[in-house]
Amino acid sequence: SYVLTxxxxxxxxxxxxxxxxxxxxxxxxxxxxxxxxxxxxxxxxVISYDLDRxxxxxxxxxxxxxxxxxTLTISGVDAGDEAxxxxxxxxxxxxxxxxxxxxxxxxxx
Amino acid sequence: xxxxxxxxxxxxxxxxxLSLTCTVSGASISTIPYHWGWIRQxxxxxxxxxxxxxxxxxxxxxxxxxxxxxxxxxxxxNQFSLKLTSVTAAxxxxxxxxxxxxxxxxxxxxxxxxxxxxxx
Numbered sequence: 448s449y450v451l452t453x454x455x456x457x458x459x460x461x462x463x464x465x466x467x468x469x470x471x472x473x474x475x476x477x478x479x480x481x482x483x484x485x486x487x488x489x490x491x492x493v494i495s496y497d498l499d500r501x502x503x504x505x506x507x508x509x510x511x512x513x514x515x516x517x518t519l520t521i522s523g524v525d526a527g528d529e530a531x532x533x534x535x536x537x538x539x540x541x542x543x544x545x546x547x548x549x550x551x552x553x554x555x556x
Numbered sequence: 557x558x559x560x561x562x563x564x565x566x567x568x569x570x571x572x573x574l575s576l577t578c579t580v581s582g583a584s585i586s587t588i589p590y591h592w593g594w595i596r597q598x599x600x601x602x603x604x605x606x607x608x609x610x611x612x613x614x615x616x617x618x619x620x621x622x623x624x625x626x627x628x629x630x631x632x633x634n635q636f637s638l639k640l641t642s643v644t645a646a647x648x649x650x651x652x653x654x655x656x657x658x659x660x661x662x663x664x665x666x667x668x669x670x671x672x673x674x675x676x
Contacts, residue, residue, distance in 0.1 A: 482663075
């Protein structure tokens with residue numbers, strides 16, 4: 448089945464920019480969605496369809512997708528952004544339509 | 557406001573069957589074209605999709621678990637359920653129920669999760 452690879456961890460200073468990558472074979476041809484998960488909580492969607500922000504998600508969260516890499520960018524990071532982030536793709540033409548990346552733990556220094 | 561709530565035993569013995577129910581409130585589970593699914597998360601690890609159902613009972617499953625997993629619906633109670641057979645310690649984790657969007661592309665509503673431990 449399709450494999451998504453994320454870095455296990457990213458560290459960023461407050462006010463700086465965090466960049467989280469999600470690599471997959473020709474992922475630019477798929478729609479990528481990103482979730483934020485804080486300890487003890489369910490995941491929350493922060494980006495859908497590569498770059499769309501759901502209602503209530505700050506503009507500091509943005510996404511892009513091209514080639515073999517999708518990227519979630521969090522600008523002006525604050526302590527409240529410390530969480531695990533997961534990318535996910537959907538392919539209705541396969542037997543395993545929902546695939547998640549392994550997750551990236553974002554630490555705010 | 558749509559809400560999902562998982563319920564079921566928190567402890568299951570090895571080789572037995574894990575059973576969980578997701579109760580949906582705020583919307584009908586029969587509403588087309590939404591899909592309803594189960595996702596799990598082993599302790600300290602990532603998310604894994606297990607299976608989903610739609611359109612009153614049509615199902616599809618993660619191929620790696622297909623022989624052990626079953627998802628069913630009870631529209632009269634607005635619930636859907638998960639059964640995972642022949643469990644081992646590797647099946648320990650938090651189990652989430654969730655709804656996908658009308659396009660089926662991502663999960664827009666999640667339950668809070670239920671911790672299931674497999675141990676004798």
